[in-house]
Amino acid sequence: MENEEVNKVSELIADKKSDELKELLGELHPADIAELCNELDAEEARFIYLLLDNEKAADVLIEMDEDARKEFLDILPSETIAKRFVDYMDSDDAVDIIREMDEDKQEEILSHIEDIEQAGDIVDLLKYDEDTAGGLMGTEMVIVNENWSMPECLREMRLQAEDMDEIYYVYVVDDDERLRGVFPLKKMVTSPSVSKVKHVMKKDPISVRVDTPIEEVVQAIEKYNLVAVPVVDSIGRLVGRITVDDVMDEVREQAERDYQLASGLSTDVESDDSVLRQTSARLPWLLIGMFGGIANSMILGNFDTTFAAHPEMALYIPLIGGTGGNVGTQSSALVVQGLANNSLDSDNTWKQILKESVVALINASIISMLVYVYNFVRFGPTATVCYSVSISLFAVVMFASIFGTLVPMTLEKLKVDPAIATGPFISITNDIIGMLIYMGITVMLS
Amino acid sequence: MENEEVNKVSELIADKKSDELKELLGELHPADIAELCNELDAEEARFIYLLLDNEKAADVLIEMDEDARKEFLDILPSETIAKRFVDYMDSDDAVDIIREMDEDKQEEILSHIEDIEQAGDIVDLLKYDEDTAGGLMGTEMVIVNENWSMPECLREMRLQAEDMDEIYYVYVVDDDERLRGVFPLKKMVTSPSVSKVKHVMKKDPISVRVDTPIEEVVQAIEKYNLVAVPVVDSIGRLVGRITVDDVMDEVREQAERDYQLASGLSTDVESDDSVLRQTSARLPWLLIGMFGGIANSMILGNFDTTFAAHPEMALYIPLIGGTGGNVGTQSSALVVQGLANNSLDSDNTWKQILKESVVALINASIISMLVYVYNFVRFGPTATVCYSVSISLFAVVMFASIFGTLVPMTLEKLKVDPAIATGPFISITNDIIGMLIYMGITVMLS
Numbered sequence: 001m002e003n004e005e006v007n008k009v010s011e012l013i014a015d016k017k018s019d020e021l022k023e024l025l026g027e028l029h030p031a032d033i034a035e036l037c038n039e040l041d042a043e044e045a046r047f048i049y050l051l052l053d054n055e056k057a058a059d060v061l062i063e064m065d066e067d068a069r070k071e072f073l074d075i076l077p078s079e080t081i082a083k084r085f086v087d088y089m090d091s092d093d094a095v096d097i098i099r100e101m102d103e104d105k106q107e108e109i110l111s112h113i114e115d116i117e118q119a120g121d122i123v124d125l126l127k128y129d130e131d132t133a134g135g136l137m138g139t140e141m142v143i144v145n146e147n148w149s150m151p152e153c154l155r156e157m158r159l160q161a162e163d164m165d166e167i168y169y170v171y172v173v174d175d176d177e178r179l180r181g182v183f184p185l186k187k188m189v190t191s192p193s194v195s196k197v198k199h200v201m202k203k204d205p206i207s208v209r210v211d212t213p214i215e216e217v218v219q220a221i222e223k224y225n226l227v228a229v230p231v232v233d234s235i236g237r238l239v240g241r242i243t244v245d246d247v248m249d250e251v252r253e254q255a256e257r258d259y260q261l262a263s264g265l266s267t268d269v270e271s272d273d274s275v276l277r278q279t280s281a282r283l284p285w286l287l288i289g290m291f292g293g294i295a296n297s298m299i300l301g302n303f304d305t306t307f308a309a310h311p312e313m314a315l316y317i318p319l320i321g322g323t324g325g326n327v328g329t330q331s332s333a334l335v336v337q338g339l340a341n342n343s344l345d346s347d348n349t350w351k352q353i354l355k356e357s358v359v360a361l362i363n364a365s366i367i368s369m370l371v372y373v374y375n376f377v378r379f380g381p382t383a384t385v386c387y388s389v390s391i392s393l394f395a396v397v398m399f400a401s402i403f404g405t406l407v408p409m410t411l412e413k414l415k416v417d418p419a420i421a422t423g424p425f426i427s428i429t430n431d432i433i434g435m436l437i438y439m440g441i442t443v444m445l446s
Numbered sequence: 447m448e449n450e451e452v453n454k455v456s457e458l459i460a461d462k463k464s465d466e467l468k469e470l471l472g473e474l475h476p477a478d479i480a481e482l483c484n485e486l487d488a489e490e491a492r493f494i495y496l497l498l499d500n501e502k503a504a505d506v507l508i509e510m511d512e513d514a515r516k517e518f519l520d521i522l523p524s525e526t527i528a529k530r531f532v533d534y535m536d537s538d539d540a541v542d543i544i545r546e547m548d549e550d551k552q553e554e555i556l557s558h559i560e561d562i563e564q565a566g567d568i569v570d571l572l573k574y575d576e577d578t579a580g581g582l583m584g585t586e587m588v589i590v591n592e593n594w595s596m597p598e599c600l601r602e603m604r605l606q607a608e609d610m611d612e613i614y615y616v617y618v619v620d621d622d623e624r625l626r627g628v629f630p631l632k633k634m635v636t637s638p639s640v641s642k643v644k645h646v647m648k649k650d651p652i653s654v655r656v657d658t659p660i661e662e663v664v665q666a667i668e669k670y671n672l673v674a675v676p677v678v679d680s681i682g683r684l685v686g687r688i689t690v691d692d693v694m695d696e697v698r699e700q701a702e703r704d705y706q707l708a709s710g711l712s713t714d715v716e717s718d719d720s721v722l723r724q725t726s727a728r729l730p731w732l733l734i735g736m737f738g739g740i741a742n743s744m745i746l747g748n749f750d751t752t753f754a755a756h757p758e759m760a761l762y763i764p765l766i767g768g769t770g771g772n773v774g775t776q777s778s779a780l781v782v783q784g785l786a787n788n789s790l791d792s793d794n795t796w797k798q799i800l801k802e803s804v805v806a807l808i809n810a811s812i813i814s815m816l817v818y819v820y821n822f823v824r825f826g827p828t829a830t831v832c833y834s835v836s837i838s839l840f841a842v843v844m845f846a847s848i849f850g851t852l853v854p855m856t857l858e859k860l861k862v863d864p865a866i867a868t869g870p871f872i873s874i875t876n877d878i879i880g881m882l883i884y885m886g887i888t889v890m891l892s
Contacts (some may be wrong), residue, residue, distance in 0.1 A: 029652065031669045040699065063560050158636050166630045168614055168673065184612045190604050194458025222698070222777065223477045225691040227614065227673050244690050245671040251694060252668075255701030256783060263511050263708055263779030263868070264772050271784030271798065278805045282776050286843075289772045294820060300761040309759055311753055313745040314760035318877055319739025321764050325771070326710050326735045326870055329729050333709030337702060338717030347449075359724045366729065367736050374740060397732075422709070424772055428449070431764055 021097035034063030058088035064071035082112035092138030134210035137240030146198040179238040262422040292428035324396040324434035331404030346412040368394040392438040479511030493675030504534035528558035580656035583686030592644040613679040625684040707799040738874035770880035771873035777850030778868040792858040806847035814840040838884040
């Protein structure tokens with residue numbers, strides 16, 4: 001949203017020009033109005049909401065930033081939230097918003113929802129863990145019985161579909177509500193009307209269970225190119241569906257999370273967050289780096305006689321530390337990404353380490369050779385520094401490669417998020433071990 | 447795909463047990479068969495393909511890894527590729543696969559496609575730049591005229607939709623083929639049959655132009671929660687559609703690309719790539735790091751008298767360099783991610799730098815204070831090192847924060863990918879400038 005537009009709307013609000021505003025809002029998509037409300041203050045946003053019909057107001061609320069939404073909802077009475085917003089939302093969106101509130105407010109809102117079925121669905125959905133299929137699913141879907149004929153199916157669908165925005169699949173269940181099949185809505189239009197549902201449907205459709213972790217839901221939707229996936233309970237009864245737009249947010253968040261961890265940021269921080277939030281997301285990693293640096297200074301302190309005898313040794317501290325950090329970051333990033341997109345399996349740890357070792361051997365040889373040539377020219381053939389720096393570089397590259405592969409693979413096996421082993425962790429560890437290797441080799445050679 | 451399963455299939459192929467294989471393949475989704483083929487050698491994969499019907503074989507080919515697919519297609523005659531595969535694909539998938547071949551083979555394949563309309567569509571699509579909406583779109587869609595009645599529409603749709611797998615929207619055009627509206631397929635089922643299309647459709651639907659960059663297409667689909675978006679030419683005629691599954695791949699690739707650049711990897715490398723490919727993706731960055739390290743050794747070489755007088759100065763080289771690198775990585779990652787998900791605008795450079803400076807001020811104060819206390823205890827209150835290290839740390843954190851924000855913001859303004867300013871680039875630059883600051887301050891204070 002351009003700044004000019006936001007300013008124009010602010011002015012219209014200040015002048016209470018409701019008619020002009022209504023016209024302008026009528027042309028905008030709910031996602032655009034939400035962007036506008038994110039920029040406005042909560043008071044202005046509330047003015048905007050009064051001009052929208054209930055359906056659109058609910059859509060806008062869903063699309064708003066969590067922070068702006070919280071501020072906006074904070075002073076609204078629970079009854080208003082229930083009747084103006086929650087009643088008009090899909091169950092999964094309603095649950096997302098109710099989850100953001102404290103328990104007292106949650107109960108108040110639930111008690112004010114007019115549609116009893118909607119309230120019941122929300123209560124059920126709130127029980128599921130946020131990180132599972134159950135926590136992401138909604139209950140709005142078209143369900144038909146396998147024994148119906150297509151015309152029966154069509155009639156039923158017209159009834160069920162009235163409140164739903166968009167429908168892509170029709171789900172087929174047996175008399176015990178167990179999921180038996182699915183067919184794309186297209187079949188409703190193109191199948192001969194004499195067909196029975198069970199002959200039109202695709203049997204044994206891809207589905208997820210309520211307790212399937214979200215990452216696996218994302219994988220299924222991506223792999224099988226689905227627009228929605230049905231969710232079943234432990235005995236195979238159809239209880240909900242997850243749509244691709246919810247999953248897309250997950251894909252981005254997942255990829256962003258790995259990137260943030262690799263960059264030394266706690267998850268869930270954005271460039272537009274407050275100074276305080278940014279500091280608390282960044283300072284911990286910087287402090288860990290600081291302790292690493294101090295540890296390094298202690299290690300190096302033990303070798304002050306070496307520096308006295310060979311002052312040129314100090315000049316290569318950044319090269320050795322930096323190279324170890326770079327190599328380790330590369331190795332760990334490759335592993336983390338491979339594990340995330342399933343091109344790598346933690347059962348193949350040794351195979352991957354072997355391959356990584358070959359790559360490391362090539363890189364290590366080339367780098368240490370080049371540095372040797374440079375030092376040969378700079379210090380002459382007899383200087384210890386020629387050997388000690390190149391041998392150390394070689395050892396550091398080999399170590400950092402293998403370590404950067406082994407650690408995330410091991411974490412994955414232990415069911416710990418391997419991404420925490422990237423970024424500052426790997427570069428600090430490699431920095432310290434690099435110095436130990438460098439000093440050890442220097443002492444041995446001198 | 448589990449190793450056991452792959453081995454079992456390999457054995458069945460070796461024993462030429464076609465019937466058992468056919469049964470097994472019948473139960474598998476094309477995406478699963480593709481995974482299997484990725485693991486098998488090209489010869490085995492070709493055996494599998496002979497057992498599949500054309501429709502399924504085409505689906506499997508689309509889902510395969512680019513490398514495995516290339517190997518598989520390499521020895522097949524163009525006629526087979528055209529008639530067994532391309533004829534059965536959606537136009538956008540066909541274009542993806544044909545693009546991977548050299549021009550001679552492309553022409554040969556095109557000449558063998560039996561469906562003239564399909565061949566024409568592919569030729570048209572090949573003209574578009576891969577990184578634009580035109581390069582991603584397909585031509586399979588249901589198009590109706592705004593003046594038709596719903597029953598007319600339904601009849602026409604049955605004809606058009608026969609070859610299409612799934613349909614989510616119906617696109618509405620005027621007599622000049624210009625996009626006028628869209629309605630979800632659901633309306634076809636739920637609207638009264640007397641309605642005219644123009645009264646059912648949503649007017650002025652969200653669309654993209656053939657020359658819209660892919661990133662903007664992704665943004666539109668994510669923001670408006672679409673399952674498909676129509677593509678129009680420069681005068682508004684409907685020429686294609688882009689579906690969410692193609693966009694999802696883009697979202698992941700885009701996020702992965704930023705992460706790879708931040709980790710010092712060229713784009714497009716995976717943990718399962720060959721040793722040679724991995725080396726060529728990694729060595730360039732390591733060499734840049736090596737030159738940075740050598741440059742650093744030259745800078746430090748000018749201060750050997752300082753090290754002689756204050757040998758303890760050498761101990762803090764890793765701390766100063768590491769902290770600068772960590773801070774710079776954080777700042778640049780926040781900016782790159784903010785620009786990628788549109789929460790940050792390159793027009794707001796100065797606002798962002800101001801905010802970043804405040805965060806930096808807090809971080810810098812805390813870190814340099816803590817290090818001062820440590821050095822005070824370690825070396826006593828009169829040691830120069832107490833002041834020089836803490837003042838340098840403060841300066842380095844401030845510099846690295848501002849530099850790490852300014853560079854990607856400036857690149858974005860210059861329409862260069864800001865992600866190249868993360869990872870090794872930022873940490874090497876900060877390392878070198880950190881050393882300059884450290885040495886400068888040390889010389890001033892001693």
